[in-house]
Amino acid sequence: MPETTPFAAPPPSGPTILVVDDTRENLTVIGELLQPFYRVRVANSGLRALRVAQSEPRPDLILLDVMMPEMDGYAVLQALRADPGTRDIPVIFVTAMDGDADEEHGLAMGAVDYVTKPVRPAILLARVRTHLELKEARDWLKDQNGYLEAQVARRTRENELIKDVSLHALAMLTEKRDNETGNHLYRTQAYVAALMRRLERHPRFREALGFRQQQLIAKAAPLHDIGKVGIPDAILLKPGRLTPEEFEVMKTHARIGAEAIEEAIHKVAGEALAELLPQGEESPLAFLEVARQIAGGHHEKWDGSGYPLGLAGDAIPLPARLMALADVFDALTCRRHYKEPFPLETAVDVIRAGRGQHFDPDIVDAFLEILGEFQAIVARYEDDSR
Template sequence: MNGLSILRIILTKRKQQENPLILIVDDVPENIDVLAGVLKNNYQIRVARNGRTGIKLARMQPVPDLILLDIMMPEIDGYEVCETLKADLETKHIPIIFVSAKIAVEDEIRGLELGAVDYITKPVSPPLVTQRVKVHLALSQQNRELDRKVNEQTKVIKQTRSQIIQRLGRAAEYKDNETGMHVIRMSRYSQLLAAAAGHCEEFCELLLNAAPMHDVGKIGIPDHILKKPAALDADEWLIMKEHTQIGAEILGDGSSSSLMKMARSVALTHHEKWDGSGYPNGLVGEGIPIEGRIVAIADVFDALTSERPYKKAWKVDDAVQEIEKSAGSHFDPKLVAVFVALVPQLLEVRDSFKD
């Protein structure tokens, strides 16, 4: 074999690999041969002789770009195959065209209701098959591109939202002799603690973005109280405690946004205590929202281990012991156990976001 022949083979294989992949599912070999014969010059072909194999091959990487699916097959018919694939996150996006001798209107409607994009009747017309496949592959590609652009834009929106939220949280910290790194650290501590406690990714992401607003209500506390270098008297302490309710008012009630709902809950409840001695409402135990219980630990840990104009930073071991000692009184004891196991990861965050 000369060099030119080898080059042609390489180019042919490369072209085949770049072509869309079509899965043909039919229990009749002659039907497969007809469809494969029509499409093989322009597409990669994968075939299955029954529904079970069709489902297996549809899930095999790389997943098909389109599926031509017979309806009347033994054991598992095409309707069940379609329903199974559309219920699977890995395969639900694959366009399915039913190819069947069942020509009743109700059969076509049923197929479309299950998620198929088209319906071709047997015996098939090769030009019709070619055109339908071409059209639905193009539509699928357009939909994927649209999804990609939407996901990119959604990511930008989330990043922008997160930055705005962090800056809102920092506004309160500047007023309170805190640093901007405090809200970043404690929000990441909160996210890690929520994940380690078994909460879903969506909850953890919401908490990461909501936690920076925990003290936003301090914007409404007079400076002579907020920045007082000495201990607050009883009247001043009553005013200081109002920052939780001020924060809740700033963040609003009745919002449809999951983020704003969680942020309001955090602002209102992060000073509640497990034994009911906290404020503003004296909530007890699991009556305190889980996000408030998590942020309470994260906020105190960062406050203890950070240096401030009015105090030196505690040693990490001392801060951990203090939180352990407060399990069951100030803090949720189950969360404290999770927190203690998580300390090495929390210290990595602290080192990454130093004041």
């Protein structure tokens, strides 16, 4: 039996029906019944039916006999459902097995309907039409869902981009006011990212540096000096060294930044997010909590001699400990309006000397292991006036 319809020319378009039966007479009767309305393909065995179902034009519906030699209809249906290319094709069993148990078994296996022989033309045509309409509706919903998911993904990417650009612009304003270039933000963010990649498998940091947390820390890093917006210009822009009194004022930028972010979290977004966010779901502003930790803690020191809170050791949030090293390294190796850049060797010596005093010892070890990456970042984001 050929794998194409033996009947008159099929409709030029519209649904394709695959009729599977090992008896030629049954194929002829059902084929002639369907031919005026649908494109009909036929197969006289289970194996041939599977080949036809995988070839073009693919069937929109399969009428499948149960009792066939070698491979019965149940086995054919099982194979169809196991193949991603055919699993969604609706199958109607058309069989002489008319017992209730037979029908229940066929439907339980995944057939959409069960028609007994001898077929009644009006019933068969009605069942075919109904299930084709249902398939068309399912396909439309699937396309709509795919479209909506793509739209949601696109909108999410747009929102993330807008958020990232807005945050970076805010951080840039702080740097510009401090006579810094935006490359300071890029460098420190890249230093922090490099350290996290090195430390993500370290026993101390494995749980704290999962993929999502690394994203949050990297996103928040550029806001580390946001508190400088609260420092008077006479101090912030002073070309020489600060007096002890002026330095005390400058030190308040860490507290100012942390308090500003905390106020934004709790007073502006807190109540709204509590109402909108499903229980247990991560807040979209989780990165702001990380930013608060970085802004408030990146001048704390491992031995407790830093500011503003005098935190020590692991009491200093990990994002702040990472930024502490990144910020000091960048300050040492870059020209500032009050100093010339130090040679790389000198900067490395300062970082090494701060191990266990200024910096987390394991973070210093990671820095020394990936010093080449830091050098590459320096070269990539070199300042024009460097």
